Amino acid sequence: xxxxxxxxxxxxxxxxxxxxxxLELLGKGRQLADSKKVQLVGLLIGNSLAEAAKDVIGYxxxxxxxVENAAFTSFDGKLYTKAVExxxxxxxxNVMLIGGSVNGRELGGRLSAAMNIGxxxxxxxxxxxxxxxxxTWIRPAYTGKLFVKILTTTRPQxxxxxxxxxxxxxxxxxxxxxxxQEALTIADLAPTQKVVSFVADADVKEVSKDLTIENxxxxxxxxxxxxxxxxxxxxxxxxxxxxxxxxxxxxxxDEGWAPHDWQVGITGKQIAPDIYIALGISxxxxxQLGIKEAKLVIAVxxxxxxxxxxxxxxxxxxxxxxxxxxxQAEFKKS
Amino acid sequence: xxxxVLVKQVPAISELQLDPVTHNLVRTxxxxxxxxxxxxxxxxxxxxxxxxxxxxxxxxxxxxxxAAEIMREGIALGANDGFLINDPAVKxxxxxxxxxxxxxxxxxxxxxDVVITGRQSAxxxxxxxxxxxxxxxxxxxxxxxxxxxxxxxTLKAVRKNLGGEETVEAPLPCVVSVMETSNTVRTPSLRxxxxxxxxxxxxxxxxxxxxxxxxxxxxxxxxxxxxxxMPEVHEQGVIVxxxxxxxxxxxxxxxxxxxxxx
Numbered sequence: 001x002x003x004x005x006x007x008x009x010x011x012x013x014x015x016x017x018x019x020x021x022x023l024e025l026l027g028k029g030r031q032l033a034d035s036k037k038v039q040l041v042g043l044l045i046g047n048s049l050a051e052a053a054k055d056v057i058g059y060x061x062x063x064x065x066x067v068e069n070a071a072f073t074s075f076d077g078k079l080y081t082k083a084v085e086x087x088x089x090x091x092x093x094n095v096m097l098i099g100g101s102v103n104g105r106e107l108g109g110r111l112s113a114a115m116n117i118g119x120x121x122x123x124x125x126x127x128x129x130x131x132x133x134x135x136t137w138i139r140p141a142y143t144g145k146l147f148v149k150i151l152t153t154t155r156p157q158x159x160x161x162x163x164x165x166x167x168x169x170x171x172x173x174x175x176x177x178x179x180x181q182e183a184l185t186i187a188d189l190a191p192t193q194k195v196v197s198f199v200a201d202a203d204v205k206e207v208s209k210d211l212t213i214e215n216x217x218x219x220x221x222x223x224x225x226x227x228x229x230x231x232x233x234x235x236x237x238x239x240x241x242x243x244x245x246x247x248x249x250x251x252x253x254d255e256g257w258a259p260h261d262w263q264v265g266i267t268g269k270q271i272a273p274d275i276y277i278a279l280g281i282s283x284x285x286x287x288q289l290g291i292k293e294a295k296l297v298i299a300v301x302x303x304x305x306x307x308x309x310x311x312x313x314x315x316x317x318x319x320x321x322x323x324x325x326x327x328q329a330e331f332k333k334s
Numbered sequence: 335x336x337x338x339v340l341v342k343q344v345p346a347i348s349e350l351q352l353d354p355v356t357h358n359l360v361r362t363x364x365x366x367x368x369x370x371x372x373x374x375x376x377x378x379x380x381x382x383x384x385x386x387x388x389x390x391x392x393x394x395x396x397x398x399x400x401a402a403e404i405m406r407e408g409i410a411l412g413a414n415d416g417f418l419i420n421d422p423a424v425k426x427x428x429x430x431x432x433x434x435x436x437x438x439x440x441x442x443x444x445x446x447d448v449v450i451t452g453r454q455s456a457x458x459x460x461x462x463x464x465x466x467x468x469x470x471x472x473x474x475x476x477x478x479x480x481x482x483x484x485x486x487x488t489l490k491a492v493r494k495n496l497g498g499e500e501t502v503e504a505p506l507p508c509v510v511s512v513m514e515t516s517n518t519v520r521t522p523s524l525r526x527x528x529x530x531x532x533x534x535x536x537x538x539x540x541x542x543x544x545x546x547x548x549x550x551x552x553x554x555x556x557x558x559x560x561x562x563x564m565p566e567v568h569e570q571g572v573i574v575x576x577x578x579x580x581x582x583x584x585x586x587x588x589x590x591x592x593x594x595x596x
Contacts, residue, residue: 014497077475078472102477105462106464106468109433109463109465109466110466110468110469110475112429112462112466113467113469113470116430117430117556118428118430118557119429119557121459121460122459136560146563146564148559148562149559150558150560152558154556192504192505193476193504195500195502197500198499199499256370256373256514260453260513260514260515275595275596298586309573314574315572316573316574316576317573320579323580323582323583325580326579326580330583330596
């Protein structure tokens with residue numbers, strides 16, 4: 001494919017560094033670019049981006065395009081969209097990957113509307129599947145029952161991608177690349193919203209000292225098999241008793257029984273515990289992607305055909321409530 | 335303060351069926367409900383109205399005629415009125431097309447100060463509508479909000495972002511998307527329920543909101559589902575058996591102990 005645009009990654013910058021998620025996207029972006037022999041470009045919007053730009057090159061980009069302005073010190077959706085739109089129009093990339101963070105999702109949705117172009121959410125894979133310049137996007141759909149392949153009919157092709165789906169490249173300090181500074185000629189560069197306070201999670205954890213599904217070595221997950229909110233609470237109590245973190249599948253969040261913070265899955269949290277105990281969870285794709293990095297998965301489900309048994313290292317076919325007391329007794333010892 | 339709440343009718347969670355040819359959700363016949371987080375969007379709107387000592391809350395839905403039933407829940411809770419955008423042309427709209435429709439409808443409501451939505455829909459699950467609507471209307475966006483307050487003509491939102499908890503302020507007009515945990519939804523009053531029962535929601539076609547058929551539906555969309563498929567199957571794990579569940583757990587625990595996993 002000649003005259004095809006490059007592969008771009010929107011690099012979210014936090015404390016002068018590219019976010020972890022942005023580095024993961026640079027890893028995937030490198031593969032995409034290499035498969036079509038085009039360049040990988042990282043786009044950075046912010047204030048004092050010199051260090052982050054070096055990182056972007058070191059993590060695999062051929063070029064870092066930086067739009068620096070004091071107005072970009074913190075994220076302002078309207079302003080950032082104007083800046084990114086101007087760059088996309090100037091450089092005409094073929095595709096841009098955007099991290100599915102709070103700000104990334106806002107940017108993606110705004111760009112789609114502003115430029116009248118398609119946007120695919122929460123992709124779990126993408127590739128150039130044919131000779132032309134079309135990226136085939138893969139995402140879970142229908143509450144995670146199936147995967148769908150999606151094509152975007154407009155250019156640049158845009159998608160948001162959640163964390164821990166792709167792996168970033170190792171940092172290579174010797175890599176060389178181009179850093180391009182872009183000045184913006186947008187009138188009225190004043191931010192209209194402002195961040196008035198920020199408390200980092202580390203500090204929040206310090207105060208609560210709670211086990212979370214992200215830091216617990218053992219996580220217990222509850223699914224629709226709990227039947228009722230009270231049933232879910234029984235499982236939650238067991239998790240607490242054995243010192244495990246507690247998470248749920250998406251349907252329990254959709255029911256309003258559990259906050260979104262507890263949701264394990266592609267549109268919730270991706271977790272990596274030593275042991276994951278899935279109780280009454282059928283194991284939709286959406287959920288399985290959230291436990292991709294779990295070292296050992298144990299599942300209890302009444303349905304022997306439940307997809308979770310395909311992912312589980314050990315399965316028990318039966319009623320989770322009958323298994324609950326013995327799980328508590330046996331796992332408390334460990 | 336004039337507030338619009340965007341709500342969506344979604345299929346009841348476990349009942350989703352797919353059309354094998356078009357790959358779209360089969361919505362006819364499936365039990366439907368209000369997208370669960372949308373109730374919290376309505377509550378956020380009513381609380382904002384209460385706190386500012388007046389104004390109106392308008393429910394806006396794009397959907398089939400049956401979507402009026404979920405809009406009634408909004409009236410029962412205390413919303414003033416609502417409009418249903420119902421037009422065969424919108425069938426097959428992706429988020430790009432849906433964003434246009436909702437933004438145009440909000441413009442038709444007119445003079446709106448705040449648009450409130452749930453963080454995302456349980457069926458589509460993209461969360462792309464709030465930013466799309468905000469961009470079309472030139473409004474700020476406070477997304478994934480845990481706590482919302484209003485003072486000095488400014489909305490203040492607490493949300494999780496960039497590995498921490500941030501407090502963000504934005505002036506009106508503004509779009510807000512809320513989390514399930516942002517509030518506790520009130521119980522509808524008897525009077526509210528009575529109002530809801532007889533409420534007639536005006537229906538808008540896409541022509542009514544100033545759009546053409548080609549702006550919406552498949553022709554106004556820029557994404558296309560080309561294939562549905564099942565995930566690759568992992569190697570089957572071991573099914574641990576026992577006389578009953580307790581015995582099976584005991585057996586499993588001894589396996590794990592012998593492997594020094596626990």
